[in-house]
Amino acid sequence: xxxxxxxPKSKAGKWFNDRLPLLSLGAHxxxxxxxKNLNYWWTFGGILTFCLITQIVTGIVLAMHYVAHADLAFExxxxxxxxxxYGWLIRYIHSNGASMFFLAVYIHIFRSLFFGSFKSPRELxxxxxxxxxxxxMAAAFMGYVLPWxxxxxxxxxxxxxxxxxxxxxxxxxxxxxxxGYSVDNPTLTRFFSLHYLIPFLILGLVVLHxxxxxxxxxxxxxxxxxKKPSKDTVPFHPxxxxxxxxxxxxxxxxFAGFVFFSPNVLGHADNYIPANPLVTPAHIVPEWYLxxxxxxxxxxPDKLGGVILMFGALFxxxxxPWLDTNKVRSAVFRPMYRQFFWxxxxxxxxxxxxxxxxxxxxxxxxxxxxxxxxxxxxxxxLPALGFFEKTDPLPASISEPVLTGxxxxxxxxxxKIINEKK
Amino acid sequence: xxxxxxxxxxxxxxxATFFCEKAxxxxxxxxxxxxxxxxxxxxxERDSLQRGYQVYKEVCASCHSMQYLSYRNLGQKGGPEFTLxxxxxxxxxxxxxxxxxxxxxxxxxxxRPSDHFVNPYPNVNASIAxxxxxxxxxxxxxxxxxxGGANYIYSVLMGYEEKPAEFDLDAGVYYNKYMDGNKIKxxxxxxxxxxxxTDGTSATQAQMAKDVTAxxxxxxxxxxxxxxxxxxxxxxxxxxxxxxxxxxxxxIWSRVDAEK
Numbered sequence: 001x002x003x004x005x006x007x008p009k010s011k012a013g014k015w016f017n018d019r020l021p022l023l024s025l026g027a028h029x030x031x032x033x034x035x036k037n038l039n040y041w042w043t044f045g046g047i048l049t050f051c052l053i054t055q056i057v058t059g060i061v062l063a064m065h066y067v068a069h070a071d072l073a074f075e076x077x078x079x080x081x082x083x084x085x086y087g088w089l090i091r092y093i094h095s096n097g098a099s100m101f102f103l104a105v106y107i108h109i110f111r112s113l114f115f116g117s118f119k120s121p122r123e124l125x126x127x128x129x130x131x132x133x134x135x136x137m138a139a140a141f142m143g144y145v146l147p148w149x150x151x152x153x154x155x156x157x158x159x160x161x162x163x164x165x166x167x168x169x170x171x172x173x174x175x176x177x178x179x180g181y182s183v184d185n186p187t188l189t190r191f192f193s194l195h196y197l198i199p200f201l202i203l204g205l206v207v208l209h210x211x212x213x214x215x216x217x218x219x220x221x222x223x224x225x226x227k228k229p230s231k232d233t234v235p236f237h238p239x240x241x242x243x244x245x246x247x248x249x250x251x252x253x254x255f256a257g258f259v260f261f262s263p264n265v266l267g268h269a270d271n272y273i274p275a276n277p278l279v280t281p282a283h284i285v286p287e288w289y290l291x292x293x294x295x296x297x298x299x300x301p302d303k304l305g306g307v308i309l310m311f312g313a314l315f316x317x318x319x320x321p322w323l324d325t326n327k328v329r330s331a332v333f334r335p336m337y338r339q340f341f342w343x344x345x346x347x348x349x350x351x352x353x354x355x356x357x358x359x360x361x362x363x364x365x366x367x368x369x370x371x372x373x374x375x376x377x378x379x380x381x382l383p384a385l386g387f388f389e390k391t392d393p394l395p396a397s398i399s400e401p402v403l404t405g406x407x408x409x410x411x412x413x414x415x416k417i418i419n420e421k422k
Numbered sequence: 423x424x425x426x427x428x429x430x431x432x433x434x435x436x437x438a439t440f441f442c443e444k445a446x447x448x449x450x451x452x453x454x455x456x457x458x459x460x461x462x463x464x465x466x467e468r469d470s471l472q473r474g475y476q477v478y479k480e481v482c483a484s485c486h487s488m489q490y491l492s493y494r495n496l497g498q499k500g501g502p503e504f505t506l507x508x509x510x511x512x513x514x515x516x517x518x519x520x521x522x523x524x525x526x527x528x529x530x531x532x533x534r535p536s537d538h539f540v541n542p543y544p545n546v547n548a549s550i551a552x553x554x555x556x557x558x559x560x561x562x563x564x565x566x567x568x569x570g571g572a573n574y575i576y577s578v579l580m581g582y583e584e585k586p587a588e589f590d591l592d593a594g595v596y597y598n599k600y601m602d603g604n605k606i607k608x609x610x611x612x613x614x615x616x617x618x619x620t621d622g623t624s625a626t627q628a629q630m631a632k633d634v635t636a637x638x639x640x641x642x643x644x645x646x647x648x649x650x651x652x653x654x655x656x657x658x659x660x661x662x663x664x665x666x667x668x669x670x671x672x673x674i675w676s677r678v679d680a681e682k
């Protein structure tokens with residue numbers, strides 16, 4: 001980074017900074033040159049940090065009152081809701097917070113897909129991000145098990161049973177995961193332990209994610225490399241901080257709407273029925289944010305095949321930087337990719353919807369079509385576009401977006417994205 | 423242009439939320455009541471909750487437990503708000519087992535406000551055995567445990583009908599319009615003038631169903647009123663703060679925008 005060396009003004013500050021350059025780090029973060037044309041889709045990084053901190057803080061308080069025992073968990077959650085001061089608020093923030101976290105992370109991921117933020121030289125940021133996403137799903141799944149309601153119990157049963165598809169050792173692996181011969185108290189206690197651990201792993205990865213980001217710097221809606229610092233950049237503070245805070249407040253209004261006025265709408269009513277190993281719910285459905293993967297899993301008639309495809313759906317995401325071979329990052333300058341991007345968005349939303357529907361008849365057929373398209377998008381469409389797509393001319397810099405009048409070829413809609421800062 | 427986008431985004435989220443809510447509540451064609459506790463400023467009606475408790479105590483409680491509630495809850499703010507004297511009297515009308523005492527013996531005593539609601543059966547198996555093999559579910563969070571919530575409970579209470587001629591029913595099973603498969607093992611629990619309300623309200627079936635559903639909703643969500651109140655304040659605060667931040671942001675960014 002081409003920043004000047006930071007020197008603290010006070011003597012004490014200098015003494016401290018010579019030994020541990022935390023002040024330099026702070027200065028780096030404040031001055032960090034950021035493209036000035038970032039739109040609101042770029043505010044979700046900050047929003048996600050807020051979500052993580054919120055989950056950790058509320059989670060720590062909940063853990064003070066929660067009892068991880070198959071006979072007591074449900075009751076302890078009810079105690080939190082009824083007798084702990086503001087327990088209802090803390091729990092509703094935590095349970096809805098998980099949904100908000102995923103809402104934000106999906107927007108963050110699709111932003112990266114649209115503007116090509118995952119491409120060279122930002123592959124590692126992307127891969128670390130995917131690891132965070134996978135850990136988030138693990139944490140959310142285990143968290144959903146903790147209240148020990150019907151959906152907790154049966155969700156845990158279905159998901160852990162997936163591992164029985166592994167050839168030869170499958171059954172043993174499942175027994176090992178359960179700590180017994182069915183989902184029971186040992187399963188609950190280990191899930192609680194891991195549910196407490198994972199957020200801190202995520203926090204560590206977030207640090208790496210941001211560190212890796214600060215090497216090349218932010219991508220931007222135009223997707224071109226920019227000089228840093230230059231006329232194209234602004235210091236992170238106050239320009240980006242104030243914008244992030246504004247976007248965060250908007251996000252918090254939606255968040256508060258859920259927490260205070262429909263706190264249970266994103267959950268499943270069955271989870272207010274205590275777990276009962278002898279009664280299977282009519283439909284076992286995971287939380288909404290896992291539904292696309294659930295649809296992929298169920299669309300394969302073979303258990304092992306379904307599991308492989310489900311993990312494959314994640315794997316193609318991880319290796320995405322090498323599947324999308326087009327050097328142009330932003331979809332603004334990729335007329336064909338732009339169409340396929342939106343088709344892909346619709347495909348994922350369709351998978352989500354189908355994951356919530358019963359797996360038979362027309363739903364199953366559509367889920368299969370959507371699953372096949374999901375993989376086609378990554379394995380066929382993206383590599384092919386690298387060869388065939390004729391991209392629009394790129395501007396030389398953010399400040400001078402017009403290069404040889406090339407902008408007239410860009411459709412009006414994407415024009416807005418580029419010019420919105422003006 | 424920026425403002426437009428934010429408005430569009432918020433509109434999208436609101437519409438999506440609306441549809442989620444719709445999909446959630448409109449799962450069945452339930453009877454719908456204009457509940458006083460619905461909506462962002464919704465509150466319970468004290469009289470209705472008190473009557474609802476009477477229905478619970480005199481009708482439901484003979485089979486259904488409410489194990490997560492204590493008698494003290496009946497006096498807490500945002501609930502039926504019985505006076506402390508009334509709560510003590512209600513509690514004292516129940517017997518609970520306590521002990522062991524200094525001799526090592528268990529003994530029974532009148533319940534105190536701090537005691538949990540007394541279970542009608544010693545255990546779940548006993549409740550199943552006494553009810554023709556069907557478990558009368560605990561009512562503490564029943565409203566939250568059924569899609570459709572309060573409307574569902576109300577609908578089931580009002581949904582008993584003569585069975586259609588071709589419909590097969592075993593002995594001890596009843597026809598209900600709103601149950602899954604239209605079969606329910608609970609006989610219609612409410613009928614006109616089944617109980618006599620202490621406040622003189624006419625005890626029609628619909629009135630009792632409404633009151634007891636309101637009571638069960640409170641029982642499942644005892645802090646609903648505080649939640650609505652706090653929520654309104656929080657959102658007003660966030661909107662005010664966001665407005666201030668918005669203008670600060672405009673001001674700060676005007677430096678960059680002016681460069682062009």
